[in-house]
Amino acid sequence: MAKSKVYIASAGLTKIGDHWGKSLPDLAVEASRMALKGAPRVKPQQILVGNMFSAIGAGQEHLGALLASALGLSGIPAFKVEAACSSGGSAFNLGYSLVKCGAIDSALVVGVEKMRDLEPEEVSQALSMAESAEYTQFVGATFAALNGLLARYYMEQMNVSRDELSSIPVIDHANAVTAEHAQFRKAITADVVSRSSMIADPLRLFDCAPVGDGAAAVLLVNEKAASGARKAMTEVLGGQVSTAEFSLYERDDMLDFKATRHAFRGAMQRAGLSPKKLDLLEVHDAFSVVGALSLEAMGFSKKGMGARDAKEGKYSRGSDLPINTFGGLKARGHPVGATGMYQIVEAHMQLTDRAGENQVEGARYAATQNIGGVDSTSAVHVFGRAS
Amino acid sequence: MTIQSWRLRDRYYRLLGSKCEDCGDEFFPPVYRCRGCGSERVKDKQMPQTGKIITYTKLHETLPGFEAQAPFFLALVRLENGAKVLTQLVDSPDELVKTGAKVRATVRRARVDGESGQITYGYKFIVAS
Numbered sequence: 001m002a003k004s005k006v007y008i009a010s011a012g013l014t015k016i017g018d019h020w021g022k023s024l025p026d027l028a029v030e031a032s033r034m035a036l037k038g039a040p041r042v043k044p045q046q047i048l049v050g051n052m053f054s055a056i057g058a059g060q061e062h063l064g065a066l067l068a069s070a071l072g073l074s075g076i077p078a079f080k081v082e083a084a085c086s087s088g089g090s091a092f093n094l095g096y097s098l099v100k101c102g103a104i105d106s107a108l109v110v111g112v113e114k115m116r117d118l119e120p121e122e123v124s125q126a127l128s129m130a131e132s133a134e135y136t137q138f139v140g141a142t143f144a145a146l147n148g149l150l151a152r153y154y155m156e157q158m159n160v161s162r163d164e165l166s167s168i169p170v171i172d173h174a175n176a177v178t179a180e181h182a183q184f185r186k187a188i189t190a191d192v193v194s195r196s197s198m199i200a201d202p203l204r205l206f207d208c209a210p211v212g213d214g215a216a217a218v219l220l221v222n223e224k225a226a227s228g229a230r231k232a233m234t235e236v237l238g239g240q241v242s243t244a245e246f247s248l249y250e251r252d253d254m255l256d257f258k259a260t261r262h263a264f265r266g267a268m269q270r271a272g273l274s275p276k277k278l279d280l281l282e283v284h285d286a287f288s289v290v291g292a293l294s295l296e297a298m299g300f301s302k303k304g305m306g307a308r309d310a311k312e313g314k315y316s317r318g319s320d321l322p323i324n325t326f327g328g329l330k331a332r333g334h335p336v337g338a339t340g341m342y343q344i345v346e347a348h349m350q351l352t353d354r355a356g357e358n359q360v361e362g363a364r365y366a367a368t369q370n371i372g373g374v375d376s377t378s379a380v381h382v383f384g385r386a387s
Numbered sequence: 388m389t390i391q392s393w394r395l396r397d398r399y400y401r402l403l404g405s406k407c408e409d410c411g412d413e414f415f416p417p418v419y420r421c422r423g424c425g426s427e428r429v430k431d432k433q434m435p436q437t438g439k440i441i442t443y444t445k446l447h448e449t450l451p452g453f454e455a456q457a458p459f460f461l462a463l464v465r466l467e468n469g470a471k472v473l474t475q476l477v478d479s480p481d482e483l484v485k486t487g488a489k490v491r492a493t494v495r496r497a498r499v500d501g502e503s504g505q506i507t508y509g510y511k512f513i514v515a516s
């Protein structure tokens with residue numbers, strides 16, 4: 001395998017929220033054009049589109065050729081990559097792997113999702129497809145319900161309090177206040193979380209990431225193609241996608257996020273980096289309990305301590321390892337198939353000093369963790385400031 | 388959903404799961420290979436009809452086809468053979484639904500398809516008082 005270095009040459013994103021006036025292709029093109037404009041002399045040799053439910057949400061499939069054509073790039077190979085909520089991170093992993101192994105010199109990776117055109121129960125139906133149709137949808141389990149089961153189990157087994165569980169959403173909202181592309185730019189308290197409306201007991205509205213539209217894109221290049229790019233790039237140091245037993249109930253230990261554990265370990269090993277070196281982390285907290293278990297799976301918190309550590313300030317802005325520096329899934333927003341790409345663009349912004357008021361001073365290394373299902377797939381990537 | 392639920396009727400009506408012929412582990416839903424020992428020698432086996440609640444939640448927002456039942460309890464149940472079943476709870480008052488509570492299987496209406504009016508049936512569990 002050729003060992004070219006791989007860089008993010010440029011990036012683009014839309015604000016997350018209600019894009020009533022824009023279609024799914026509109027959003028994908030908007031983010032892609034921003035990324036392409038940042039490196040005008042680079043022509044991508046492949047397109048990868050991360051998306052979960054364009055068929056249900058927009059009646060549209062075949063996103064690869066659609067986007068290639070819309071961007072005037074017809075002729076090159078283009079694919080849609082689907083891995084539920086980890087579609088974005090998974091698409092990125094494929095693009096990164098192809099450039100890393102020398103198959104191509106450059107790739108455009110886009111994550112896009114359009115959720116706000118759907119009725120709430122249609123969104124629930126679409127999200128439930130991340131789990132088993134035959135045995136999970138059949139009993140009427142929404143995706144939130146599975147996470148509700150998990151949250152109760154976590155709280156009872158690990159003696160985690162309501163206030164502790166609320167602490168990750170509180171961090172997210174605090175960070176989103178100054179994030180221009182975030183969906184909800186308003187600080188909240190633990191009390192607000194614990195008094196919000198019940199969704200799937202014990203999970204409440206503010207434990208759950210919102211529904212939104214958005215797209216985020218990057219242009220990946222190897223050293224050869226990098227000469228056509230401007231300065232201020234981010235190096236992709238390593239990445240791995242892992243899978244676990246598909247359904248929560250198929251696992252011996254439901255509190256062990258195995259896919260994330262393996263993906264994180266593999267990504268760090270490939271990067272040749274100790275986790276202690278990370279200056280920031282974008283965590284997939286689609287539900288507060290998922291954020292806590294992810295921090296535990298990656299080894300930053302001991303088992304049962306993820307939410308407690310968050311409450312103690314271990315992951316807040318200004319700490320040694322701030323998480324979700326633009327608001328995470330809960331406040332920046334979670335347009336499912338695009339979320340992994342938002343995390344990656346945010347890491348790129350941090351490592352090229354483009355994070356504005358949300359800048360983590362002197363950040364040199366960052367990681368992103370993007371889950372599909374209840375940790376059935378996990379895509380982790382590690383980034384460094386390009387030297 | 389119609390053909391799918393017909394195909395799976397033994398799974399849905401009788402809790403037909405899998406038993407590993409090599410190590411004896413039992414599973415529901417059925418498996419293609421044993422999660423305990425990796426053997427592909429698995430055969431159909433009816434699951435026991437009683438177990439205990441491992442964890443549960445009460446749903447306030449449902450999938451299409453379940454609106455009439457909301458809010459309802461969803462539980463993860465460990466059967467007496469060790470297999471785990473994700474199931475709805477019916478006829479179970481709030482005060483009886485708790486971790487560790489004993490439950491038994493029953494068959495009920497599962498889902499009403501809005502467009503065709505098709506009704507599917509399947510397993511649900513009741514808390515034993």
Ligand SMILES: [Zn+2]
Pocket residue numbers: 407408409410411412421422423424425426
């Ligand atoms: Zn076996």
